[in-house]
Amino acid sequence: GCQLERSCRKWEFFSEAILSCLTFAIAVFHAYGHQWPCQVIYHPRKRVGFGLSDGEGCERLWSFLKPLIPVLRVSGFHQRLFVLDYQVRHLHAKSLACFGDWLHRWWLHCRKKMAVASEALTSLDIDESILRDQWAAQVAHQTVPLARQSKNKGEEEIARVLALEKILEHQQIAVNDLEHQLITDSVCDVIDLNTCLLEARRKLMVTTTLVAKRRAALGVSDRANLAALKRNVYLQVRMNARAVKTRIRERLRQRKFELERLERAYRTTLYDVENKIQDHVQAAIKRREPTILKLVSNYNTLYKQL
Numbered sequence: 001g002c003q004l005e006r007s008c009r010k011w012e013f014f015s016e017a018i019l020s021c022l023t024f025a026i027a028v029f030h031a032y033g034h035q036w037p038c039q040v041i042y043h044p045r046k047r048v049g050f051g052l053s054d055g056e057g058c059e060r061l062w063s064f065l066k067p068l069i070p071v072l073r074v075s076g077f078h079q080r081l082f083v084l085d086y087q088v089r090h091l092h093a094k095s096l097a098c099f100g101d102w103l104h105r106w107w108l109h110c111r112k113k114m115a116v117a118s119e120a121l122t123s124l125d126i127d128e129s130i131l132r133d134q135w136a137a138q139v140a141h142q143t144v145p146l147a148r149q150s151k152n153k154g155e156e157e158i159a160r161v162l163a164l165e166k167i168l169e170h171q172q173i174a175v176n177d178l179e180h181q182l183i184t185d186s187v188c189d190v191i192d193l194n195t196c197l198l199e200a201r202r203k204l205m206v207t208t209t210l211v212a213k214r215r216a217a218l219g220v221s222d223r224a225n226l227a228a229l230k231r232n233v234y235l236q237v238r239m240n241a242r243a244v245k246t247r248i249r250e251r252l253r254q255r256k257f258e259l260e261r262l263e264r265a266y267r268t269t270l271y272d273v274e275n276k277i278q279d280h281v282q283a284a285i286k287r288r289e290p291t292i293l294k295l296v297s298n299y300n301t302l303y304k305q306l
Contacts, residue, residue, distance in 0.1 A: 001026045001042045002034065023047065027055035032283070036254030037143045052110055064091055146250055147243035149298075154218075154236040158226045161214045168211055171204045217242060234306065241302035248295045255288065 001024035008014055014022075026034060026042045034042070044050040065087060072080045095102075121128065150156065178197040187193045218226075219238055 153239040
C-alpha cells in the first residue's frame, strides 16, 4: 500500500479526483515487516475505515488451495485449471453458507473490543479531541525523515545557522523599526502597531531560540566565527555522530512501540488472529536488531574519532 500510493501519486497513474476516493493500507501480517513510520500511516488498525479487517483475503484463499499442490503438480494444464476453478466455486459456496455464523462471530468480537476500548478511554478522563490531536502530532513527528551522515554535514549545518542568523538580523531590524515608530508617535493606529510589534517580537524570540539550539548542536560558542569552521574536521565528525545518534534513538523508540504490543500479549489472552500477529511482530523485531547494532557500532567509531 505504501509503495503503491507513492507510485500512483509520483507517476500520476490516476487523477487526484480518483486518488481522493481511495485509501491505501498494508495487510496486517505484512505491516510488521515495514518500518514504524510506515506502520503509523498504513497499518489497517491505525487507518480510518478498515475496522478489524486484516486485508489477508488472498492469503486465506492460497491457504485453502494449498492442499491441492501435490496433486496438481503432476496434472495437465487444463485439468489444473478445472480443479482450481471447481475448488474456488466450492469455497465460494461454502463461505456463503457459513456467512451468517461468520458475521455473527465477528460482530460479537467487534463489540467486545469496542467495549474494552471505550472503557479504557473513559478511565483516562481525557477529551477525545485531545487524544486525536496528540496522535496527529505523534504521526507528524515520527514520519519526519531522519538525519543522515554526509561528507559535508558540518558545512550544511553551518550554512543553515548562518541563514538563520541572517533572518534574525532582519527580524531585529523590523522590531527596532516598529519600536521607533511607537516611541516617536509617527503612526495613526497604535493598536495595529502594537499587534504587529508583538508578532514581530514573537518571531524574533522563536528564531533566537532556534539559532541557539543549532549552535549548541554544533558545539560552538556564540562568539565563534562559523564561516571559518566550514572545513573543520572535528565539526564534521561531530555532526555525523549526532546524525547517527538520532537514528539510533528513533530506531529504539520505534522498537519500544512494537514491543508494547508483545507485552500486552503476555498479560492477556488474545484471539487466535491476534496471536498470529504477535508472531509477526516478534519476527519483525528480530529482523531489525542487526540494523540497530550496526548503527551503534558506527556511532562508537565516530566517537573514537572525536
